[in-house]
Amino acid sequence: MTNLYETLQNRGYIAQATHETEIKDILNNKKISFYIGFDPTADSLHVGHFLQLMVMSHMQKAGHKPIVLIGGGTTMVGDPSGRTDMRKILSIEEIKSNGNRFKEQITRFISFDNDRALMVNNADWLLDLNYVNFLRDYGAQFSVNRMLTADAYKSRLEEGLTFLEFNYMIMQAYDFLELNNRLGCTMQMGGRDQWSNIIAGVDLIRRVKSQEVYGLTFNLLTTSAGEKMGKTAKGALWLDKDKTSPYEFYQYFINIDDAGVVNCLKLLTYVDLQEIEALGKLKGQDINKAKSILAYEVTKLVHGENHAQEARQAAQNLFSKNGRDASGEISMPMATFPKDEFEKGMEILMLLEKIKFASSKTEGRRLISQGGIKINDEKIESSEHVVRARDFEEGYFVIQRGKKVVCKVVIE
Secondary structure, three states, rough: OOHHHHHHHHHEEEEEOHHHHHHHHHHHOOOOOEEEEEEOOOOOHHHHHHHHHHHHHHHHOOOOOEEEEOOOOHHHHOOOOOOOOOOOOHHHHHHHHHHHHHHHHHHHOOOHHHHEEEEEEHHHOOOOOOHHHHHHHHHHHHHHHOOOHHHHHOOOOOOOHHHHHHOOHHHHHHHHHHHHHHOOEEEEEHHHHHHHHHHHHHHHHHHOOOOOEEEEEOOOOOOOOOOEOEEEEEEEEEOOOOOOOOOHHHHHHHOOOOOHHHHHHHHOOOOOOHHHHHHHHHHHHHHHHHHHHOOOOHHHHHOHHHHHHHHHHHHHHHHOOOOEEEOOOEOOEEEOOHHHOOOOOEEEEHHHHHOOOOOHHHHHHHHHHHEEEEOEEEOOOOOOOOHHHHOOOOEEEEEEOOOHHHHHHOOO
């Protein structure tokens, strides 16, 4: 039998466990229902969520039953974990719409066939709670003193923590109780920033039902410097191909720090650990082979094999044919503008901002002064450069930032 706990540990997932000995036995020798929650605060999942889906996938392959909890109720409050300010309050309509998008994306990674997994929404029980009855039944089970020691709250006290956000831990704990009552769920999993919330749920079930349940957290996706991975010039690294194209997704992992390659291969792919160990020994330019494998494997899982192959080919074409594929077409991220925007000319600094190559004119000037901007492989020498309609000989040109970030600029 596969040693699932050891697999999760060796691949670097496991951060904290409420009952390590018992959890090892459960994961390796029994079959349980477990859950991970996803609050639909945006209209797409991002790469941080993908790590959680990989954990779910490993668990499901070993015979355990995932419960995907869409936080239609908890999103109304907002999780203060990892925040320095209060989350934006979304409307019910926005939350519902985002939740539906999450459902579409998650079904690509977890199999729901033959009741192998379930998807539920905590709005079904949280939105209709009677506040006074809820306080009478469960309020006495939570110590305010203990809650204030949680990192999610402690770090916010100086900046200001609203009573709205203070309720989040209680709501998440109640979710675990409801899933235990309704579906027999005995384990909650989540990122290590959810540790306090998970402990609260484990403790609530123990107090209310005198039943032992379990919590397991996994490491967050971080850079070698300990910062969260997944930020690009355009924002988060989204799983929605219309928000982050497969090419941009692929390029993100091609360009990660050398020190992060092995960690990402372990957490975000199914590449065998022995192969990863061998790839981790590559040095200098040879490490690019490991990066190529990482970028291809992650893109294949998220966007499918065809998109992964196209992204890999486009990256290779960037150096051999100025971004053209075998048919002569440009295969890369694209920005389209009306032709009249360039009739009188557009300053290069403005264009860099519009296509998200620079966050400000100051950054644009710096990039140009460092020789980091090219148009059709010609270096832009001056920040006073003006792009005009006549520069679009074929209806487009290719603009490049640094060695590998490119964009096809089209006029119509």
